Amino acid sequence: MPIVVNLDVMLARRKVSLTELSERLGITIANLSILKTGKAKAIRFSTLEEICKVLDCQPGDILEYLNDKDYKKLMG
Amino acid sequence: MPYQLNRILIPVFFLLALILLLTNIPDKREAASQAVNNAIDNIQPGDIGLDSGNCNRINDSLRWYKQNLRKRLSGSGQSFFNSLVGYSVIHECDTCNLMQPFYENRNQQVRKYFLRIDGYIPRQVGTFFSRPDNDHLNWVTGNSDRVTGARYTSNLNTGNPDPAVLIPVSETSFKTWRILIIVFSIALFIFLFIVVIRMPLLTLYDISTGEVFTRKNINRLRLTGWSLIGMAIIPVIFSWSIGFLFPGWIPKTLYFPFWESLFDNKNRLLAGVIIFIIQSAIKKGYHLQKEQDLTI
Numbered sequence: 001m002p003i004v005v006n007l008d009v010m011l012a013r014r015k016v017s018l019t020e021l022s023e024r025l026g027i028t029i030a031n032l033s034i035l036k037t038g039k040a041k042a043i044r045f046s047t048l049e050e051i052c053k054v055l056d057c058q059p060g061d062i063l064e065y066l067n068d069k070d071y072k073k074l075m076g
Numbered sequence: 077m078p079y080q081l082n083r084i085l086i087p088v089f090f091l092l093a094l095i096l097l098l099t100n101i102p103d104k105r106e107a108a109s110q111a112v113n114n115a116i117d118n119i120q121p122g123d124i125g126l127d128s129g130n131c132n133r134i135n136d137s138l139r140w141y142k143q144n145l146r147k148r149l150s151g152s153g154q155s156f157f158n159s160l161v162g163y164s165v166i167h168e169c170d171t172c173n174l175m176q177p178f179y180e181n182r183n184q185q186v187r188k189y190f191l192r193i194d195g196y197i198p199r200q201v202g203t204f205f206s207r208p209d210n211d212h213l214n215w216v217t218g219n220s221d222r223v224t225g226a227r228y229t230s231n232l233n234t235g236n237p238d239p240a241v242l243i244p245v246s247e248t249s250f251k252t253w254r255i256l257i258i259v260f261s262i263a264l265f266i267f268l269f270i271v272v273i274r275m276p277l278l279t280l281y282d283i284s285t286g287e288v289f290t291r292k293n294i295n296r297l298r299l300t301g302w303s304l305i306g307m308a309i310i311p312v313i314f315s316w317s318i319g320f321l322f323p324g325w326i327p328k329t330l331y332f333p334f335w336e337s338l339f340d341n342k343n344r345l346l347a348g349v350i351i352f353i354i355q356s357a358i359k360k361g362y363h364l365q366k367e368q369d370l371t372i
Contacts, residue, residue, distance in 0.1 A: 031372050032372070034372060035372045039370065040371065040372050041366075041367045041369050041370040041371055042367070042370070042371040042372075043371070044371065044372065047372050053186060072125065076216050
């Protein structure tokens, strides 16, 4: 699926660790890890809202669409 | 099994089971057995417009056929049959007094060894045995059956249909065949016990403990469904294909009633299809559950 989750980029920009985000969102690290590694099938609006609130960003900062060629290149 | 093939085959089996359930296929097998028993063997020249020579030939053939069947079945022997293939040992005695008990004729008996394929019945039995006034009257001769080497057996004493083709084999090869058939039957029994009884029970247990939508349940039910469909279709196809592939083994006077045999197995076919419907529902549930689990 050529939707890339840039959660790790936003975490680095805001200097927030995955553990801290997990504690503030009330989501397990395992679930956040699924989201971060791009294995998730879907994301709830409520989760997205909470992430945007904590990281002070827009949904577009976290989710990005790539065309097939670029996606394959990124994923190797 | 590829998903696309499943999508075609399962509806086909479902329709087949439905047709078999809704149609009432006339079963000729019992009539065949009884007709052999009640065969008229006193046809007069005036009855059917044949000359006396032909009437005598028909009467002799019928008489030979009936007596021969009785004599060949006069002795008991070991016999075994699974749903595909079996074996029989028959103690033949052409000179025995049939009114005497079996054990009193022991010295005159000859042991003969056969492989057994079930399901075959006499061809044109309705016109030949019970209505000899038909224009297409045929008759069976002892020679034609001896040439092919196979025989027709039916339980004449009770009148119950027990039709089977017996293929003669030598005593040496019979021993090998017997071991092979017994080993195969045990393996088949164990396989069917696991697949048709144990696996559905394990699935029910898993469902009762809350583990419904799992890959394990899907695989178990798929195997059970295919096995039930196989149990319905394979024995019929097997017996039918023996006559098709090795016509020399089956006497010309016999044929395999394909639809009647399939009709007997309609419940297995329907059970298999129902298992597949349940399996499809669990499979869909499994995918939904997986998607749900990966929604953050």
